Amino acid sequence: MRFNRQLESIKIYEGGKPIELVMREYGIPPEKIVKLASNENPFGTSPKVVEAIRTHAEEVYMYPDDSMVELKEALAQKFGIGTKNLIIGAGSDQVISFAVSAKANRYKQLLTARTTFAMYEIYARQIGAKVLKTPSRQHNLDEFYTLYKKHRDAIGIIFLCLPNNPLGESLDKEDVYDFIRKIDDNTMVVVDGAYQDFAAAKDPKKRIDPRELIETFPNTLYLGTFSKSYGLGGMRVGYGIAREEIMQALYKMRPPFNVTSLSLKAAAAALEDQAFVDRTIENNFSEMRKYEDFAKKNQIDFIESYTNFITLLFDDKHNSSEIAQMLLKKGIIIRDLKSYGINGIRVTIGLPEQNERFFEEISPLLQR
Numbered sequence: 001m002r003f004n005r006q007l008e009s010i011k012i013y014e015g016g017k018p019i020e021l022v023m024r025e026y027g028i029p030p031e032k033i034v035k036l037a038s039n040e041n042p043f044g045t046s047p048k049v050v051e052a053i054r055t056h057a058e059e060v061y062m063y064p065d066d067s068m069v070e071l072k073e074a075l076a077q078k079f080g081i082g083t084k085n086l087i088i089g090a091g092s093d094q095v096i097s098f099a100v101s102a103k104a105n106r107y108k109q110l111l112t113a114r115t116t117f118a119m120y121e122i123y124a125r126q127i128g129a130k131v132l133k134t135p136s137r138q139h140n141l142d143e144f145y146t147l148y149k150k151h152r153d154a155i156g157i158i159f160l161c162l163p164n165n166p167l168g169e170s171l172d173k174e175d176v177y178d179f180i181r182k183i184d185d186n187t188m189v190v191v192d193g194a195y196q197d198f199a200a201a202k203d204p205k206k207r208i209d210p211r212e213l214i215e216t217f218p219n220t221l222y223l224g225t226f227s228k229s230y231g232l233g234g235m236r237v238g239y240g241i242a243r244e245e246i247m248q249a250l251y252k253m254r255p256p257f258n259v260t261s262l263s264l265k266a267a268a269a270a271l272e273d274q275a276f277v278d279r280t281i282e283n284n285f286s287e288m289r290k291y292e293d294f295a296k297k298n299q300i301d302f303i304e305s306y307t308n309f310i311t312l313l314f315d316d317k318h319n320s321s322e323i324a325q326m327l328l329k330k331g332i333i334i335r336d337l338k339s340y341g342i343n344g345i346r347v348t349i350g351l352p353e354q355n356e357r358f359f360e361e362i363s364p365l366l367q368r
């Protein structure tokens with residue numbers, strides 16, 4: 001069968017390998033498996049979330065509240081914005097797809113960093129839009145601006161992933177603002193803040209406040225998610241924050257009942273347990289130091305990370321795919337970055353005992 005031409009250039013997205021598959025393929029019991037591949041919260045989720053899901057389980061025969069007013073009000077209060085400045089998606093992924101569909105097409109391209117979240121490009125290609133990428137892997141705003149200037153009329157939307165997945169770097173707010181100031185109001189600038197709470201805790205200069213962002217710049221869209229620090233990856237909840245004009249456009253792309261009732265309840269409950277998030281962030285950066293020390297001791301390069309993962313870069317002596325494969329056989333799941341053209345791995349920071357297992361299992365692999 002022939003399909004739409006633009007599908008030919010799309011690589012099917014592969015997430016972290018699920019525990020279920022590792023169990024089956026390698027016969028490893030689930031309690032021996034350590035998954036550090038999808039930037040999930042190693043503490044799980046807040047007990048308040050579990051309680052909310054239990055409490056509302058019997059309501060699932062009804063369609064969700066499509067106004068999503070409870071969650072919107074909680075988010076509006078958290079960020080000091082109006083509920084009209086919010087859209088909720090099945091993961092912020094879905095909001096990315098709305099934004100791309102609203103601003104890109106055959107004639108209007110998407111501009112991103114060379115190595116960044118793969119879904120920006122996939123959503124663009126689905127609708128036949130081209131993707132322009134900066135030469136450097138990590139975000140370099142001078143390069144973004146050079147490309148923007150050169151192709152100004154051909155660019156509909158710019159994605160800044162701050163901090164960046166899968167590399168971990170971030171940018172200072174002031175530099176980001178200086179950049180956006182030079183961009184035409186007709187070009188949408190998306191700040192994907194999936195890991196912003198981690199970055200803000202590590203370095204306040206990197207913190208981008210959604211309210212200030214959209215008040216300062218009418219053409220910006222801020223994205224947040226419950227999948228990382230809140231530990232709700234399985235519930236699929238994310239959000240977009242922008243001025244009403246942008247919201248009107250995004251709502252035209254939204255399917256009805258796009259977020260399940262239990263997901264809405266879970267996210268609202270998660271917002272009530274800030275202590276859980278604080279503990280997550282604290283563990284993250286104290287454990288990340290162990291990874292940095294380990295890397296230095298073993299002469300492995302790493303990228304300074306503002307997220308809940310760290311990216312280790314190997315030299316020619318080691319092959320990231322081989323290392324990933326050998327770790328898998330030991331029950332350790334991490335993310336190989338070969339598909340991004342990088343001889344490195346991305347490791348989600350886990351609990352102390354999970355990180356110890358990782359160090360233990362990878363050490364002999366590095367001695368070869």
Ligand SMILES: *Cc1c(COP(=O)(O)O)cnc(C)c1O
Nearest residue numbers: 091092093117165194225227238
């Ligand atoms: C995880 C992630 C998202 C969105 O995740 P959802 O689970 O769809 O909310 C968006 N952007 C980046 C950079 C991410 O790492």
